Amino acid sequence: MAGVRDDEKAKPFLVKIRKEEVVAPIASTPEQWLPLSNLDLLFLSKTDVATFFVFKKPVVTNTPNLDARSLITNMKKGLAQVLVPFFPVAGELVHNSVGEIEIWCNNRGVDFVEAYADVELEKLNLYNLDESFALGKLVPEKIRGILAVQATELKCGSVVVVTLYDHRYADGYSGSMFIVSWAEFTRSKPLMIYNRPSFRRSLLIPRRLGCIDTSVQDMYVDTTITSSTPNNKNPTSPTTLLNNDHNPNISTISSRLYHIKAEHIKQLQIQASLNNTNITKIESFGAFLWKMIAKYSLANNNKYVNDNKLCRMGFFIEGRRLLAQDDALQFYFGNVLSIPCWAKKTYDLNDEPLNQVAQEIHESLRGISRKEHFLGILDWVEALRRLKSRGTFRISTFEMEDGPNFILSSGLRLEFEKVDFGWGKPILSSNHMPSGFQEISKGGYVMPLLIPNGSGDWVVYMHLHTSLLDFIETEASNFLTPLTFEHLGKINNTNLKSKI
Secondary structure (H helix, E strand, C coil): CCCCCHHHHCCCCCEEEEEEEEECCCCCCCCEEEECCCCHHHCCCCCEEEEEEEECCCCCCCCCCCCHHHHHHHHHHHHHHHCCCCHHHHCEEEECCCCCEEEEECCCCEEEEEEEECCCHHHCCCCEHHHHCCECCCECCCCCCCEEEEEEEECCCCEEEEEEEECCCCCHHHHHHHHHHHHHHHCCCCCCHHHCCECCHHHHCCCCCCCCCHHHHHHEEEHHHHHHCCCCCCCCCHHHHHHHHCCCCCCCEEEEEEEECHHHHHHHHHHHCCCCCCCCHHHHHHHHHHHHHHHHHHHCCCCCCCCCCEEEEEECEECHHHHCCCCCCCCECCCCEECCEEEEEHHHHHHCCHHHHHHHHHHHHHHHCCHHHHHHHHHHHHHHHHCCCCEEEHHHHCCHHHCCEEEECCCCCCCHHHCCCCCCCCCEEEEECCCCCCCCCCCEEEEEEECCCCCCCEEEEEEEEHHHHHHHHHHCCCCCEECCHHHHHHHCCCCHHHHC
């Protein structure tokens, strides 16, 4: 069991709501109903994703007298402007006549919460996000609309900005595009014509004569068949989730942040590349995690592990560049994702060397990362729609009784270092699942991002079972480190405490 760190002993803090309002587009936009694409429809249930940014109070700003409250005021003005080109974000998700989700572009606006937290940045728990970044604390509760925002001034004058959006209508790439554009508008830097967002669903229409790629059959599942098969539980059934919560052999899921130095990532890549110099950093990290979870299962005599139980890993693949060679999808707003998953026997996975597991991941990804795979998904979902059925990611149908599983998503290409509302780049940014990720993976979710200081270091968000996180911290203490304020100051090569 990992020891208790000082940041875990941080005192609770109070958050006071200063103002709640709805920020609407500054100019009227056409009212319309925007259907979701076949790739959006793979997300069956509401899954809210939070993205947060920590901005330290600068000693000197480019704009005189730009304190926290003035910064937040400017952010609201910028939000009203960016909602004009991103007009669907100001709408609401509704059901159409056949029961499918659509975006009602009605200019409703975005719920914006301005708050004050009675805590210094140095006392904010950046490691245990369930404590500080809980819903109703630093994360807004989204009641209506597609997006909710909260900007919180800390006791020291620093600011934490959190967005909460529904994954059913957008992926991380889209979210990053929106937030970067919002920051540009806030700094009075309008979007260029060539990089305005596209909502053209015609870019993702299925083919007239669908030819479903074989990889789709292996990685996705018809929910009608799944729910009617006796030994397959409904992946989104409340009863299933309740049973998991009350199973004494399954720990609770926690959300934590870790730091990995660039040099350690490079060393891991070298170890994973003994037989193949094309192994990427994220593939190396995936192999490390997959083996670590297998080792944990065996070390804890997990009753779900035997010769027939499999350890599964899902992998988010972003498909814009695969589907459109001419950058037609570069500014497309919506989900362009696939989540293939692979399984190995837990004993075999534990025994195989890291480079062999990394090679298998590399080869599997190469077989999936093709235009034909994504076109096949579009065709397959369309075929199910005509049968009034729905399809989803196969990994979401597995319970913990079926063996350990998790999903790895790379945020290394998200441009969060460009998010500057007037105080410069954030000192920290990350995704967070405050409501959980059960609808997509019962085992959990991991996402590394680049720390915005240009060092190449990673901040890694892990949403996994608590006992597993404790095990990883103990086994890999020389590789990854729990993220703390003091640690963050060293990462950014500055004495943050002296500046707040």
